[in-house]
Amino acid sequence: MTKTLHAKSLKVGVCYYPEHWSSDMWDSDLEMMRHMGITMVRVGEFAWSIFEPKDGEFSFQLFDEFIERAGQFGIGVILGTPTATPPAWLTYKYPEVLNVSLDGIQFQHGLRRHYNYNSPVYQQYCRRIVEKMAKHYGENTHVIGWQIDNELNCEIDVFYSERDHEAFRQWLTVKYGTLDRLNHAWGTVVWSQTYTAWEQVHLTRPNPSHSVNPHQALDEKRFISNSVMRFVENQTEVIRQYAPHQFITTNGIFGHLDTHELTERYLDFISYDSYPNFGMLADDESLRDREWSFNLSVARSVSPNFCVMEQQAGPGGWVNRIEQPTPLPGQLRLWAFQSLAHGADAIVFFRWRTAPFGTEIYWHGIFDYDNQPNRRVAEIGQTINEVSLLADKLAGSLVQADVALLRDYNNDWDGEVDTWHGPYTKKSVKEWFRGLQTSHVPCDVLNLSETTQLADLRRYKVLVYPHPVVLSERVTELLEQFVSAGGILITGCRAGLKDVNGHCRQVSMPGPLKNLFGVQVSDFTRIQGAYEVPNLVWNGDESSSGCIHAVDFNEVLQPTSEDCTVLATYDRNYYSGTPALVQNSFGKGTTYYYGSVFTRELAKKLIELTGLVDTENKLVSTTEEVELEIRRNPLTGDRYVFLLNYSGQPQAVHLHHGCRNALNGELIEGDLVLDGYDVLVCEVPDGGATARG
Incomplete structure (x- = not known):
């Protein structure tokens, strides 16, 4: 069962730190929040030294007083467990709770996230502080929910303390049972790595080549993910016991953590921290802030309706890093609606007021240091007013998409080490997302695991699985069932190469996918050195060469099925004229196998071939600079079409059918102009025109 945020109305909140401000400021802050329409605050996630000043x-006096005052203003409180920042007395008394680098250097007290998950002492102290808080606030009617820790695995997502090495061995004994099975899974016969006693087994340690055993590295990521989950379970267990009527979430999606399993097992829904201004730091031809739509889609793959626990409210920067420009007028509103368009039913702005001290003095909030009205305050106030117009209609509505980009943790983690596929996946996913975005085709991100069901896949017309190198037999069968029932599946080079241990299969690529795609790989190369980047020649038409490039890696394909059709060939290198892209019929469905790394140009070509762009029944025509997303109310059938202009320049929009502007109630149709960084939400009643761009 998917865990999701069940909200009857959209909620807007703000992060607040009562311990940073004189209590004389609280009432005026809370009054202003109420005036702006803010109905919840997140507090306490870094306040362990306030809750427990000595061992x-x-x-609880400070937070008791603030929570009571917040309640008087009708503002609910989300309470953070403060375990991301252990107090100085704890780390001084028990230095074994501190994390250690790969080189064996112990991190010291200061800043945050310097602990390790597997320290029994730290687990004990975390459980105690959370239990004390849950007992104290579990029946407090002003506390509406809990955030576990803060941004798990942010800052650092590898752990090498002595206790981590010990816990890793314990985890491996459960997973494999015997050293023989471990040695086989890790391929330790290579370079005489074979283990003869469990005490010999460790997490990765320094070595002359600065390299790793790839199979060991894959298990390390799985182990770290498991360690985080046990750490979270240690806290949620006591909160469930003492605060059964308050929700539990955590914020952020970071590396080496199976967020899907974490949420399914321990949380009520996931929360995401959205800072699109990070995208503005990119100096390449990327989607920039629009790329955060992909990140929000990943959050939606965990919880169809989720909370954005930190929504950007100003420029971001620590004293020593993360320099960002000040958001231009309109961008904060644009980014908030970006979150809503992708399934957020609650938005919590970070933060209320910019801190005048500490590491985050340049991570700006709604108000600046002077606490005076400014354009950001006015813009966020406008945004909250507009959200209130959608609050009851949009809550619980689901994002509509006919296509999903498939991903899985095994390939993500294996690809961190294996540069023969990891970078290709990142590039292909980015290029596919760019192609879909600029074609105005909404898409989901769908995580594949051993618990994925066929019904999860059949919600989509098209699935894109760019480079599924690590592939299990069960997932293979699931993909076959999807295509056989009439689905369309697209994949790229290196597919099916490895089993779940990361061993290369001793069969022709694409291994278990051979029958599904009707093709095998007869040769391959990276595009380096003497190799030129080929162009694709479509259906033997030489005049088409030069439009689409086959970049980074090339496989020479050999059709093995009578139903396999060659769509495009390479135009250079020794394999000039050989197949590069093939189409195969399988059951009632169709597959496409591409022997290279995807580009936006090829993605757009395949978007056309698969019929994802509905040119006859679309509601909207607009430019590439405008994102189109759709949310549909499952009870009424009404749809809400979001048009988001990421350009600073006005963009033309044509509505082929009449609809209502959900932000002001006006009926609109025909030619419109969307101002720079502006937002339009079209309300389309059930039975209205197809909401496609």
């Missing part, structure tokens, strides 16, 4: 001495 075993607990104090």
Whole structure:
């Protein structure tokens, strides 16, 4: 069962730190929040030294007073467990709770996230502080929910303390049972790595080549993910016991953590921290802030309706890194609606006021240091007013998409080490997303696991699985069932190469996918050195060469099925004229296999071939600079079409059918102009025109 945020109305909140401000400021801040329409605040996630100033001495006075005042203003409180920042007395008394680098250097107290998950001492102290808080606030009617820790695996997502090495061995004994099975899974016969006693087994340690055993590295990521989940379970267990009526979430999606399993097992829904301004730092031809739509789609793959626990409210920067420009007028509103368009039913702006001290003095909030009205305050106030117009209609509505980009943790983690596929996946996913975005085709991200069901796949017309190198037999069968029932599946080079241990299969690529795609790989190369980047020649038409490039890696394909059709060939290198892209019929469906790394140009070509662009019944025509997303209310059938202009220049929009502007109630149709960084939400009643761009 998918865990999701069940909200009857959209909610807007703000992150607030009562411990940073004089209590004389609280009432005026809360009054202003109420005036702006803010109905919840997140507090406490870094306040362990306030709740427990000395070992075993607990104090709730400060937060009791603030939470009571917030309740008087009708503002609910999300309470963070403060375990991301252990207090100095704890790390001084028990230095074994601190994390250690790969080189064996222990991190010291200061800043945050310097602990390790597997320290029994730290687990004990975390459980104690959370239990004390849950007992104290579990029946408090002003506390609506809990955030576990803060941004798990942010800052650092590898752990090498002595306790981590010990816990890794314990985890491996459960997973494999015997050293023989471990040695086989890790291929330790290579370079005489074979283990004869469990004490010999460790996490990765320094070595002359600065390299790793890839199979060991894959298990390390799985182990770290498991460690995080046990750490979260240690906290949620006591919160469930003492605060059964308050929700539990955590914020952020970071590396080496199976967020899907974490949410399914321990949370009520996932929360994401959205800072699109990071995208503005890119100096390449990327989607920039629009790329955060992909990140929000990943959050939606965990919880169809989710919370954005930190929504950008100003420029971001620490004293020593993360320099960002100040958002231009309109961008903060644009980014908030970006979150809503992708399934967020709650948005919490970070933060209320910019801190005048500490590492985050340049991570700006709604208000600046002077606490005076400014254009960001006015813009966010406008945004909250507009969200209130959608609050009851949009809550619980689901994003509509006919295509999904498939991903899985095994390939993500294996690809961190294996540069023969990891970088290709990142590039292909990015290029596919760019192609879909600029074609105005909404898409989902769908995570594949051993618990994925056929019904999860059949929600889509087209699935794109760019480079599924690590592939299990069960997932292979699932993909076959999807295509056989009439689905369309697209994949690229290196597919099916490895099993779940990361061993290369001793069969022709694409291994278990051979029958599904009707093709095998007869040769391959990276595009380096003497190799030129080929162009694709479509259906033997030489005049088509030069439009689409086959970049980075090329496979020479050999059709093995009578139903396999060659769509395009390479135009250079020794394999000039050989197949590069093939189409195969399988059951009632169709597959496309591409022997290279995807580009936006090829993605757009395949978008046309698969019929994802509905040119006859579309509601909207607009430019590539405008994103189109759709949310549909499952009860009424009404759809809400979001048009988001990421350009600073006005963009033309043509509505082929009349609809209502959900932000002001006006009926609109025909030619419109969307101003720079502007937003339009079209309300389309059930039975209205097809909401496609």
